[in-house]
Amino acid sequence: MSSQGPLAEYLRAKRADLLPDRTQLAGYGARRRVRGLRREEVAQLAGVSIGYYTRLEQGHSRHASDEVLLAIAIALQLTVTETEHLLDVSKVRMPLRGPAAPPIEVASPTALKMLGFVTDRPAVLLGRRDDVLAWNRLGHALIAPYLPFSAPGIASERPSLARMLFLDAQTRALYPNWMKEAGQVVAYHRMVSGKHPDDTALIALVGELVMKDPAFATLWSEGRVGECISGSKQFHHPVAGDFAATYDLWAQASYPEHRLEIYDPEEPDRVIAALWRVPEAGLGAHEVPKAHNVS
Numbered sequence: 001m002s003s004q005g006p007l008a009e010y011l012r013a014k015r016a017d018l019l020p021d022r023t024q025l026a027g028y029g030a031r032r033r034v035r036g037l038r039r040e041e042v043a044q045l046a047g048v049s050i051g052y053y054t055r056l057e058q059g060h061s062r063h064a065s066d067e068v069l070l071a072i073a074i075a076l077q078l079t080v081t082e083t084e085h086l087l088d089v090s091k092v093r094m095p096l097r098g099p100a101a102p103p104i105e106v107a108s109p110t111a112l113k114m115l116g117f118v119t120d121r122p123a124v125l126l127g128r129r130d131d132v133l134a135w136n137r138l139g140h141a142l143i144a145p146y147l148p149f150s151a152p153g154i155a156s157e158r159p160s161l162a163r164m165l166f167l168d169a170q171t172r173a174l175y176p177n178w179m180k181e182a183g184q185v186v187a188y189h190r191m192v193s194g195k196h197p198d199d200t201a202l203i204a205l206v207g208e209l210v211m212k213d214p215a216f217a218t219l220w221s222e223g224r225v226g227e228c229i230s231g232s233k234q235f236h237h238p239v240a241g242d243f244a245a246t247y248d249l250w251a252q253a254s255y256p257e258h259r260l261e262i263y264d265p266e267e268p269d270r271v272i273a274a275l276w277r278v279p280e281a282g283l284g285a286h287e288v289p290k291a292h293n294v295s
Contacts, residue, residue, distance in 0.1 A: 004059030006089040006194065011057050013223025014076045015042055022077065037076075045075035064090055081191065085225040088194035102199050104155045107133040108255050120272065121262055125152075126249075128192060128257040129202050130161040130185065141278035142237065142263065146170060162189060162205060166213040176234045176242070179215075186219040187226035192257075194225070233263075240274035243267060 016036035025041055037045075043053040048068060055061035056072075064072075069090055073083040105127040115125050115134055122138040132143070132152045140149050144159055151157040162185050164171040165178075175181045193202055209216040230248045237243070245265040252258065265271040 006092050006197065007064075007086075008057050008059040010086060010089050010194075010223050011042075011072070011076075013221065014078065014082070015039070015057075017222065017224075018076055042072065042075050046071040048072070081227060082225050085191050085194045089197075092194070092197040102196075102201050105131065105133060105258070107152075108252070108258065110252055111255060111258055111260060114250070114252075114260055118260075118262055121264055121268075122245075122275065123260060123262045126161065126259045126261055128196070128199070129205060130188070132159040132161065133258065138272065138275050139261075139263075141275040142235070142240075143174075144171065145278045160205065161185070162209065166209050166216050174235060174237065176236045181233065182215060183219055183224065184226065184228050186216060187224045188228065190220065190223065191225040191227055229259075235265075237274070239278050240265075240271045243271050245271075 016034070018037050019035075020037060020041070023037070023041070023045065025037075025045070039054055039057060040050045043050040046053065046068070048071065052061065052068075053072070056064060066087060069086055070083070073086055078086060107125055111125055112134055115123055115136055118136055120138075122142040123136045124132055124139040124143060125134040127133050134152050135143065135149075137149070140147075143161075144164065147159055148157070151159055161171075165175075165182060165185055166172075172178055189202070189206065193199070193206065196202060206220065210220060211217075228249070230246070232244055232246045234244050235242070243265050245263040247261055247263045249259040249261050251260075
């Protein structure tokens, strides 16, 4: 995160992301030295002074009103999710004391009960930072059959989908369209970082991935935010082969950041039958490659 603050960092990223020809600015075809809009163009579109907008981007003014921020959001053509993130990061303040370590996430009995009802489709219960809090047998067979089935129940061994996606070769190979999957994961984590700026575990995770994976660093710098609650994914599974699956994420009111992700594969009879055979295919939960850092 920039020393100038998350608001300044986010404004710069979104300004660079908006091409002039997508706006109604006159003379946008003039020769440019940088990608995206100029500061004075954003200020003009938002109806604020160039000096004030510049101070926001430089981190010198962190008390913008919601009205000003909404005007800037319109100027930058932000989505609803991106606008919500802009409002979130504008309220981030330096703590008087160092941030406390967040409590260890624990799957609620209700979520575990819901997971228990899902027996014929892969399902994974995810926490705030995309840590696996629990999975059913098919979810385990789909996502990471080389890890112990019991790993989500042990905080020190709990799989991190984000860490696996960027640092684990087997997880990378699972997604033929890896860059799309990576972009969605980074956009989700940036959104969460705006809502929980003092989450030291999330800060450490982002810092680790920025240092260890150039693709993560590039995607993070783009400033995209998003929350995929449904959609489709392509899989290249070592046992089930190539297939597509739609997915939905279900949240409960008492634990809104705990999401139950359920996959519905095409050709369900073939794919589900193959996933049930995963332990018999030599990918049993007892085999944990030591080279993979997924804790």
